[in-house]
Amino acid sequence: MRKALIYLALSAGAVVFAYPFVWMVLATFKPEAEIGNLSLLPSVWTLESYRLVFETIPIVRAFLNSLVVAAVVIASVLVFGSATAYSLAKLRWKGRDTVFNLMLFTMMVPFMVMLIPLYTMIVEFGWTDSLIGLIVPFMMNATAVLILRQSFVTLPTDILDAARIDGCGEWRILFTIVWPLSIPALVTAGIIVFIGNWNEVLWPLMVIRNEDWMTMPQMVALFTVGGGAQARLGPQLAAAVLLALPIAAVYLVFQRHFIASLASTGVKG
Amino acid sequence: MECVRLDGVGKTYDNGFVAVRDADLSVEEGEFLVLVGPSGCGKSTLLRMVAGLESITEGTLHIGGRLVNTVAPKDRDIAMVFQNYALYPHLTVFDNMAFGLKLRKHAKEDIRERVTEAAQILGLEDILASRPKELSGGQRQRVAVGRAIVRQPKVFLFDEPLSNLDAKLRVQMRAEIRALHQRLDATMLYVTHDQVEAMTMGDRIAVMRAGVIEQLDTPLNLYDFPVNRFVAGFIGSPAMNFFEGSLVGSSFREGEGGAVVSLTEAQVSNLAAGSGSVVLGVRPEDVYEVGAGAAAPAGAVRSVTVAPTLIEQMGSEVMLHASTPTGPMVARVARRPVLEPGESVDLAFDRAKLHFFDGVTGVRIPTGG
Numbered sequence: 001m002r003k004a005l006i007y008l009a010l011s012a013g014a015v016v017f018a019y020p021f022v023w024m025v026l027a028t029f030k031p032e033a034e035i036g037n038l039s040l041l042p043s044v045w046t047l048e049s050y051r052l053v054f055e056t057i058p059i060v061r062a063f064l065n066s067l068v069v070a071a072v073v074i075a076s077v078l079v080f081g082s083a084t085a086y087s088l089a090k091l092r093w094k095g096r097d098t099v100f101n102l103m104l105f106t107m108m109v110p111f112m113v114m115l116i117p118l119y120t121m122i123v124e125f126g127w128t129d130s131l132i133g134l135i136v137p138f139m140m141n142a143t144a145v146l147i148l149r150q151s152f153v154t155l156p157t158d159i160l161d162a163a164r165i166d167g168c169g170e171w172r173i174l175f176t177i178v179w180p181l182s183i184p185a186l187v188t189a190g191i192i193v194f195i196g197n198w199n200e201v202l203w204p205l206m207v208i209r210n211e212d213w214m215t216m217p218q219m220v221a222l223f224t225v226g227g228g229a230q231a232r233l234g235p236q237l238a239a240a241v242l243l244a245l246p247i248a249a250v251y252l253v254f255q256r257h258f259i260a261s262l263a264s265t266g267v268k269g
Numbered sequence: 270m271e272c273v274r275l276d277g278v279g280k281t282y283d284n285g286f287v288a289v290r291d292a293d294l295s296v297e298e299g300e301f302l303v304l305v306g307p308s309g310c311g312k313s314t315l316l317r318m319v320a321g322l323e324s325i326t327e328g329t330l331h332i333g334g335r336l337v338n339t340v341a342p343k344d345r346d347i348a349m350v351f352q353n354y355a356l357y358p359h360l361t362v363f364d365n366m367a368f369g370l371k372l373r374k375h376a377k378e379d380i381r382e383r384v385t386e387a388a389q390i391l392g393l394e395d396i397l398a399s400r401p402k403e404l405s406g407g408q409r410q411r412v413a414v415g416r417a418i419v420r421q422p423k424v425f426l427f428d429e430p431l432s433n434l435d436a437k438l439r440v441q442m443r444a445e446i447r448a449l450h451q452r453l454d455a456t457m458l459y460v461t462h463d464q465v466e467a468m469t470m471g472d473r474i475a476v477m478r479a480g481v482i483e484q485l486d487t488p489l490n491l492y493d494f495p496v497n498r499f500v501a502g503f504i505g506s507p508a509m510n511f512f513e514g515s516l517v518g519s520s521f522r523e524g525e526g527g528a529v530v531s532l533t534e535a536q537v538s539n540l541a542a543g544s545g546s547v548v549l550g551v552r553p554e555d556v557y558e559v560g561a562g563a564a565a566p567a568g569a570v571r572s573v574t575v576a577p578t579l580i581e582q583m584g585s586e587v588m589l590h591a592s593t594p595t596g597p598m599v600a601r602v603a604r605r606p607v608l609e610p611g612e613s614v615d616l617a618f619d620r621a622k623l624h625f626f627d628g629v630t631g632v633r634i635p636t637g638g
């Protein structure tokens with residue numbers, strides 16, 4: 001009896017959370033006129049909203065831009081971030097703990113604080129209106145370093161010593177010993193970086209004016225808020241669904257890792 | 270020929286802690302040298318300096334005649350076996366052993382040959398495809414040894430390789446490693462805190478205390494001629510008995526109610542030259558029960574009367590635990606009917622087997638046998 005009540009409450013909660021999302025996805029398949037009412041299912045299924053999105057804005061190009069930026073950023077964070085994390089976790093050098101504390105401190109500083117100095121630098125370097133301007137500021141990520149470091153410190157140091165005697169340099173130890181033993185942490189760090197990067201709107205709005213180099217969230221934001229959709233709800237919702245698609249895909253693929261790591265590290269992006 | 274030589278090697282950690290002080294040590298080619306000492310005395314630090322895993326802050330280290338102070342571990346021609354095995358968890362047994370050879374760009378055929386041979390020697394043929402977590406402790410340790418021998422290094426370094434195994438397996442692996450040493454004609458430097466392991470395995474033993482090598486000698490010389498009270502007490506089980514006292518006339522006297530041992534002329538004249546306070550050492554097996562019938566050697570003289578507090582029947586012999594004014598003592602005496610609690614016994618010490626140490630410095634006082 002008690003159990004039944006709990007299930008009931010949980011189901012109700014799930015409906016409350018899921019309803020808007022389900023409604024949104026289904027609404028994109030409705031004709032524009034039908035969107036206003038609260039019925040879930042469209043009376044006629046149509047791709048009109050999507051057609052409008054693809055016709056009005058270069059969303060494929062924006063998708064590719066975002067993809068390139070995210071891929072390079074993730075690769076960079078995993079390589080350089082894990083090197084940093086390895087050094088902080090397993091190498092002995094003067095000032096290591098100070099550096100680690102400084103890094104933790106930078107995590108507390110809101111991105112807003114760095115926005116203006118960062119922007120000035122990018123302008124100085126002439127990196128506005130280019131993907132480089134979107135990539136370079138995010139090539140390192142303190143949260144990812146922290147996640148990786150916490151995982152690396154648990155590796156037995158003797159294994160690393162054995163590898164040193166067997167003939168590994170530190171980079172090779174990182175990639176042939178540490179990486180294969182830290183896959184969950186690498187996946188978690190990768191996902192957190194991906195989600196953060198994929199959803200970033202503010203920074204692209206600052207450094208990109210040329211439509212050719214816009215990222216997907218930027219373009220979708222401009223399209224929905226900036227009037228590109230001419231106040232039609234259908235295309236706005238369709239663009240939002242397209243934007244969420246990669247996140248949903250990543251989530252589905254790595255679901256298990258993600259839940260486990262959120263639960264274990266207690267760190268959020 | 271010397272294979273490893275340390276001259277005045279010292280280690281000061283970054284926090285200022287001096288873990289090893291002025292260590293002189295040489296390991297001969299083909300020798301099995303054991304480093305033994307209590308926990309925290311710096312054995313691992315010393316071994317890790319030889320391996321190159323810890324920087325040497327003082328002195329020089331030569332391996333095979335080459336100065337290697339600043340040479341990377343992989344270029345020192347050494348292999349090491351760790352206490353926790355330190356196998357690569359994500360690799361199979363085969364790949365664990367082959368890892369170092371692959372990095373050194375050995376031909377595939379050569380790698381297969383060497384790994385197979387090592388697997389045969391160590392009885393690992395059937396588990397080459399397993400991963401470390403599927404193996405028992407003994408098997409893991411064999412794989413760790415296998416990983417070392419496939420490399421055919423100039424020196425093998427062992428850091429307490431057996432301390433994670435159960436007692437029975439430990440005895441067996443001890444013998445196996447000794448046999449391996451003979452078979453490979455290898456040079457081995459072996460760290461342990463277990464003096465029994467040291468005595469049974471080492472060609473020579475270096476006894477360390479608080480970062481200092483106290484004595485380096487063969488097992489029997491360590492046992493018979495310990496250079497100081499620490500070494501005397503560390504080597505041997507049960508440990509040597511010590512009596513603190515002084516030379517009075519021609520006898521050693523512990524004090525009121527304690528041991529009184531009449532000494533030989535040679536012993537008296539050597540002790541008389543000393544500072545006054547003397548520590549007498551006698552091993553449990555050099556103590557005999559007076560009048561118990563069992564043949565005591567000619568040198569045995571009645572020395573002390575004690576009331577045993579604990580009597581351990583070992584079957585072939587009896588361990589008597591008692592206390593004397595300056596500390597506990599243990600006697601290993603011939604088998605006899607059970608004592609009544611509180612009954613006292615007269616014990617004789619073998620005069621030819623007595624050890625004397627300076628009461629202040631603990632240094633051995635030679636007494637000419």
Ligand SMILES: Nc1ncnc2c1ncn2[C@@H]1O[C@H](COP(=O)(O)OP(=O)(O)OP(=O)(O)O)[C@@H](O)[C@H]1O
Pocket residue numbers: 282283284286288306307308309310311312313314315462
């Ligand atoms: N990185 C370090 N920094 C400072 N002190 C250290 C460091 N590593 C070890 N020590 C200290 O050096 C001393 C010797 O350590 P070591 O590991 O060599 O001892 P050990 O003889 O191998 O002991 P055990 O039998 O416990 O393995 C210890 O007191 C230890 O606390």
Ligand SMILES: [Mg+2]
Pocket residue numbers: 312313314428429
């Ligand atoms: Mg140790």
